[in-house]
Amino acid sequence: QITLKESGPTLVKPTQTLTLTCTFSGFSLSTSAVGVGWIRQPPGKALEWLALIYWNDDKRYSPSLKSRLTVTKDTSKNQVVLTMTNMDPVDTATYYCAHQSQAYCGGDCWPFDYWGQGTLVTVSS
Amino acid sequence: SSELTQDPAVSVALGQTVRITCQGDSLRTYYANWYQQKPGQAPVLVIYGKNNRPSGIPDRFSGSSSGNTASLTITGAQAEDEADYYCNSRDSSGTLFGGGTKLTVL
Numbered sequence: 001q002i003t004l005k006e007s008g009p010t011l012v013k014p015t016q017t018l019t020l021t022c023t024f025s026g027f028s029l030s031t032s033a034v035g036v037g038w039i040r041q042p043p044g045k046a047l048e049w050l051a052l053i054y055w056n057d058d059k060r061y062s063p064s065l066k067s068r069l070t071v072t073k074d075t076s077k078n079q080v081v082l083t084m085t086n087m088d089p090v091d092t093a094t095y096y097c098a099h100q101s102q103a104y105c106g107g108d109c110w111p112f113d114y115w116g117q118g119t120l121v122t123v124s125s
Numbered sequence: 126s127s128e129l130t131q132d133p134a135v136s137v138a139l140g141q142t143v144r145i146t147c148q149g150d151s152l153r154t155y156y157a158n159w160y161q162q163k164p165g166q167a168p169v170l171v172i173y174g175k176n177n178r179p180s181g182i183p184d185r186f187s188g189s190s191s192g193n194t195a196s197l198t199i200t201g202a203q204a205e206d207e208a209d210y211y212c213n214s215r216d217s218s219g220t221l222f223g224g225g226t227k228l229t230v231l
Contacts (some may be wrong), residue, residue, distance in 0.1 A: 008131055037219075046211065046225045047160075047211050047221050047222040047225065049213075049222055051219075052220065061218070062218070062219070063218050076209065092158070094187065096167060096168075100220075104174055104177065105156055105177075109156040109174040109215070111170050111213070112160070112213070113173070113175035113179065114168065118167055
């Protein structure tokens with residue numbers, strides 16, 4: 001059974017750096033064709049992809065946020081960490097991590113099949 | 126930059142069929158995935174790839190695609206299908222989400 005859970009601060013001040021941790025179980029990020037993604041959703045708005053990290057340490061970032069994001073993995077702890085610098089009130093959102101697998105369509109779809117519950121991060125002074 | 130475009134809102138009468146569409150250049154290369162999100166909940170994968178349903182997803186949900194457009198069809202919509210629906214696909218940078226479609230079941 002695959003589960004993921006996000007953790008981190010619920011409140012950050014403008015200009016601060018946000019660090020979120022995704023702790024997962026039921027799979028290993030050292031297994032081929034597996035990834036973990038970060039997706040956020042401002043209140044009342046759409047999902048927005050932020051970052052992906054794959055089993056082979058390949059990392060992908062949203063072009064619009066690339067300069068502010070870093071994603072890393074700790075395979076031994078079953079954790080993925082996202083850092084986002086220079087936080088702004090517009091970054092207030094629920095942040096989700098999700099499991100992604102190539103197993104479904106041989107690389108042509110890579111769905112997010114398991115999601116964490118999400119964690120609401122508010123940016124305010 | 127790439128993007129996926131969805132109609133903001135769609136409505137359907139109870140028991141009728143509704144199609145939700147998603148347009149984008151990435152869909153010419155990659156399949157769409159579809160997620161259902163109800164208020165206060167995390168998204169749930171309902172369709173992936175060409176037309177595949179994860180375990181537990183009712184068979185009234187189906188997917189199709191043509192050119193740069195992917196579609197999610199709900200045949201015989203139920204009250205519990207009222208939700209936001211998001212399409213998603215791979216692209217050259219990583220992945221993309223559409224802007225979401227709010228489905229109202231009348």
